Amino acid sequence: MNHFVKPSAQSNGLSDAELRLLGAFDHQDVVIESGQDVCPSTSHLHILLDGWAYKYTLLSEGRRQITGLHLSGEICDLNKMCFSALRSSVQAASQCRVAQISTDWLRAAVLKDSATLDLLLSLSVLDNVIASNLIITFGSRTAKERAAWFFCDLEVRLGARGKTSGATFRLPLTQVELSQYLGLTLVHTNRTVQALRSEGLIDGHGATYKIIDAISLRSLARYEADQLLPAEE
Amino acid sequence: MNHFVKPSAQSNGLSDAELRLLGAFDHQDVVIESGQDVCPSTSHLHILLDGWAYKYTLLSEGRRQITGLHLSGEICDLNKMCFSALRSSVQAASQCRVAQISTDWLRAAVLKDSATLDLLLSLSVLDNVIASNLIITFGSRTAKERAAWFFCDLEVRLGARGKTSGATFRLPLTQVELSQYLGLTLVHTNRTVQALRSEGLIDGHGATYKIIDAISLRSLARYEADQLLPAEE
DNA sequence: CGGAGAATTGAGCGAACTCAACTGACGTGG
DNA sequence: CCACGTCAGTTGAGTTCGCTCAATTCTCCG
Numbered sequence: 001m002n003h004f005v006k007p008s009a010q011s012n013g014l015s016d017a018e019l020r021l022l023g024a025f026d027h028q029d030v031v032i033e034s035g036q037d038v039c040p041s042t043s044h045l046h047i048l049l050d051g052w053a054y055k056y057t058l059l060s061e062g063r064r065q066i067t068g069l070h071l072s073g074e075i076c077d078l079n080k081m082c083f084s085a086l087r088s089s090v091q092a093a094s095q096c097r098v099a100q101i102s103t104d105w106l107r108a109a110v111l112k113d114s115a116t117l118d119l120l121l122s123l124s125v126l127d128n129v130i131a132s133n134l135i136i137t138f139g140s141r142t143a144k145e146r147a148a149w150f151f152c153d154l155e156v157r158l159g160a161r162g163k164t165s166g167a168t169f170r171l172p173l174t175q176v177e178l179s180q181y182l183g184l185t186l187v188h189t190n191r192t193v194q195a196l197r198s199e200g201l202i203d204g205h206g207a208t209y210k211i212i213d214a215i216s217l218r219s220l221a222r223y224e225a226d227q228l229l230p231a232e233e
Numbered sequence: 234m235n236h237f238v239k240p241s242a243q244s245n246g247l248s249d250a251e252l253r254l255l256g257a258f259d260h261q262d263v264v265i266e267s268g269q270d271v272c273p274s275t276s277h278l279h280i281l282l283d284g285w286a287y288k289y290t291l292l293s294e295g296r297r298q299i300t301g302l303h304l305s306g307e308i309c310d311l312n313k314m315c316f317s318a319l320r321s322s323v324q325a326a327s328q329c330r331v332a333q334i335s336t337d338w339l340r341a342a343v344l345k346d347s348a349t350l351d352l353l354l355s356l357s358v359l360d361n362v363i364a365s366n367l368i369i370t371f372g373s374r375t376a377k378e379r380a381a382w383f384f385c386d387l388e389v390r391l392g393a394r395g396k397t398s399g400a401t402f403r404l405p406l407t408q409v410e411l412s413q414y415l416g417l418t419l420v421h422t423n424r425t426v427q428a429l430r431s432e433g434l435i436d437g438h439g440a441t442y443k444i445i446d447a448i449s450l451r452s453l454a455r456y457e458a459d460q461l462l463p464a465e466e
Numbered sequence: 467c468g469g470a471g472a473a474t475t476g477a478g479c480g481a482a483c484t485c486a487a488c489t490g491a492c493g494t495g496g
Numbered sequence: 497c498c499a500c501g502t503c504a505g506t507t508g509a510g511t512t513c514g515c516t517c518a519a520t521t522c523t524c525c526g
Contacts, residue, residue: 065372124357131364138371139298139416183372
């Protein structure tokens, strides 16, 4: 059986070692284009191997709220192990490579191998920790702090995947999407990001951003790797 | 082995049948006084048999954010199955009766019985759904809508447990706690609840509340049982 | 009666929203 | 090659929501 280790709390997803072990699983690779549904099948789980995706739910009047951001190594639809019909979907924010795993197959694997059980539980619990962090952000941070928090969080998660060069990284989200994630209006999101730029905390327009002053940014965001993270490794 | 059924999505917790089956588990009953820590042990999970509790995390400057509300039948600290040191705690909002279950024992039980696995997974995923609902609330609802949403949600969850008489129920939370849950200031929470009262949507001060006009309340809150719930039952 | 915690009220301010217009990049078709 | 449409980003002006900083009432309990 596979010897999974605990998913890295820093990266919020599967580690490289885990992804390598994933090869032992009965899975299927798919490429999803930007804007498409990442999790079309209800009988399979979907693991992001590469690319950006976000979970969202549609609200009244055409609005929507993005409830989570997924990077490579993360499982997008763990809920499918239990519930088939949630009111949320997962959309690709960039071209994505996705591995599909049958829920039935995984369920059987978990019963056979306690390390796999640990992995699955850890991923689910991690999802909760991430969600709690977002709740804390929404409940206690101003717009500027939210934006700062977003960039801090992003740098950590991308850094853990080796997707940053220096403090520079690609961000394939439009400001509309960013505003739906941060729970702000588009206009205010724009002004807020500009403020971070003009204060010399970040730089970059369009798809490429760079963190200039990580210390001040974290201080502004009261970023403390949030809910713990590292555990009984 | 136990024959657990899926936890009720309506109530967000264990059903009566599940609680009855719980007797077969190796557990220990404890009474926690209001204000005390519900989950002191790190080697045990804690299931609320009766009472109110909330998960919170302390922020800078003495502030805190309540990230989840727990009613009877809910597991408060599922994260202990994976991570030992989270930055959050669970506090009793009223006197609580709590069942402690050893994490090791549960882990073994899950590997032996697929129904128990389903139960555990369902509970964890349900936590996520609840958290997503809160994120949606924070991201898209005004103060008044948040408060209305809170009462709608409460009525459903309490109703599923038979803890309402008519639309009347006890709410053992102070406005300070309510404000920490809704992500508003105490003053604004007070005014917001008053507004709901003066508009004839709810009634009641102190610890006892009553929903007068559920239709209007739900409409105001855009409450639609939120992230769905019922599944492949 | 005094004190503590909870709920309430008032006044003023600042953050975030709304509405509306405008720029710049890009692709497509005449 | 340029006119045009579209979409992302930006800017301005005015309004409203929610916050801050008091101070005051109410309730309960010793």
